[in-house]
Amino acid sequence: MTELLRDNESKEVAEALVPIDPIAGVDPVLLATRSRNQWWDVWDQFKTHKGALAGAAVFFLIVAGIVFGPFVWRVSPTYIDFTTLNAGPSWAHPLGTDQLGRDLLARTMTGGRISIAVGLTAMVISIFLGTLVGVVAGYFKSLDGPLMRLTDLFLSLPVLPLLLITVMLFRDALANVLGVEMGNFILIVSAIGLTSWMQTARIVRGEVLTVKRREFVLASRSIGAPSHRIIGRHVLPNIISPIIVSSTLQIADAVISESLLSFLGLGFPPDFPTWGRLLYDGIEYIQDYPQLVLWPGIAISLTVLSVTYVGDGLREALDPRLRR
Numbered sequence: 001m002t003e004l005l006r007d008n009e010s011k012e013v014a015e016a017l018v019p020i021d022p023i024a025g026v027d028p029v030l031l032a033t034r035s036r037n038q039w040w041d042v043w044d045q046f047k048t049h050k051g052a053l054a055g056a057a058v059f060f061l062i063v064a065g066i067v068f069g070p071f072v073w074r075v076s077p078t079y080i081d082f083t084t085l086n087a088g089p090s091w092a093h094p095l096g097t098d099q100l101g102r103d104l105l106a107r108t109m110t111g112g113r114i115s116i117a118v119g120l121t122a123m124v125i126s127i128f129l130g131t132l133v134g135v136v137a138g139y140f141k142s143l144d145g146p147l148m149r150l151t152d153l154f155l156s157l158p159v160l161p162l163l164l165i166t167v168m169l170f171r172d173a174l175a176n177v178l179g180v181e182m183g184n185f186i187l188i189v190s191a192i193g194l195t196s197w198m199q200t201a202r203i204v205r206g207e208v209l210t211v212k213r214r215e216f217v218l219a220s221r222s223i224g225a226p227s228h229r230i231i232g233r234h235v236l237p238n239i240i241s242p243i244i245v246s247s248t249l250q251i252a253d254a255v256i257s258e259s260l261l262s263f264l265g266l267g268f269p270p271d272f273p274t275w276g277r278l279l280y281d282g283i284e285y286i287q288d289y290p291q292l293v294l295w296p297g298i299a300i301s302l303t304v305l306s307v308t309y310v311g312d313g314l315r316e317a318l319d320p321r322l323r324r
Helices: 003-016 028-032 039-047 050-072 102-139 141-155 157-176 180-194 198-211 215-222 227-238 240-263 275-285 291-318
Strands: none
Touching: 028 180, 039 050, 039 291, 050 102, 050 291, 102 141, 102 180, 102 227, 102 275, 102 291, 141 198, 157 180, 157 227, 157 240, 180 240, 198 227, 198 240, 198 275, 215 227, 240 275, 240 291, 275 291
């Protein structure tokens, strides 16, 4: 009897020493389900915004048309044909011709390349400056006051007169050093980027002020992590959503600003037919030949409208408080 009790006790001890399987008894369906990436959730929410989907499709078609269109439609945008001055749409010229007989389709596609390139480059400059100023002002309390007063100073400046003065003062100097095309491009994107970063800085500063008070940031500070590591690994990943939304809106603002400068005759020279330059060249003939300003105007409007809808959809998808 004693030996039997000893055998039972030994069996119980052996069973107790067997490692317990942490996933035992868990539903196999749950085990087969992988962790879902948060960007898939953003995409699912973005798909519910019909306007954002339509805007993304239109913007994709515009970019594809201006990038790959010249490889399909091989008519030169600078070819002059005096026999087809101000001609209407036809098989030879689907969008018609301008006052010098140049194909409007070819010029619109070429101008779109320059306008979209200006918008994207100016957006990068604006977002970089706005994010830098906003993060530094929000994270370092001693620099918050001076940087925000600098932001208020730039916000109080009239943007259009400042752009006009900047272009008039530095256009010839940069053209002599870098060439006409590169000089004008750098001048215009720099002027637009340097005068449009303030809204992004304010948005980013507000987000940083909220994030830096959270527990994971305080824990990183308590173990002595340097500020640049905390900003790079904890602050920036948590404020990427408003930065993405702001970048889409900055593209639209930059395209409008470049078109406005070219429309006023202070943008690119006539050899580089941006959308704004096409409007400027056709304004004298608008009553007799409205197609000269119709097509570039439609291109600008569709680009700005599509980017705005994409930004609206991203804002709802990335902000949990706005999700439907």
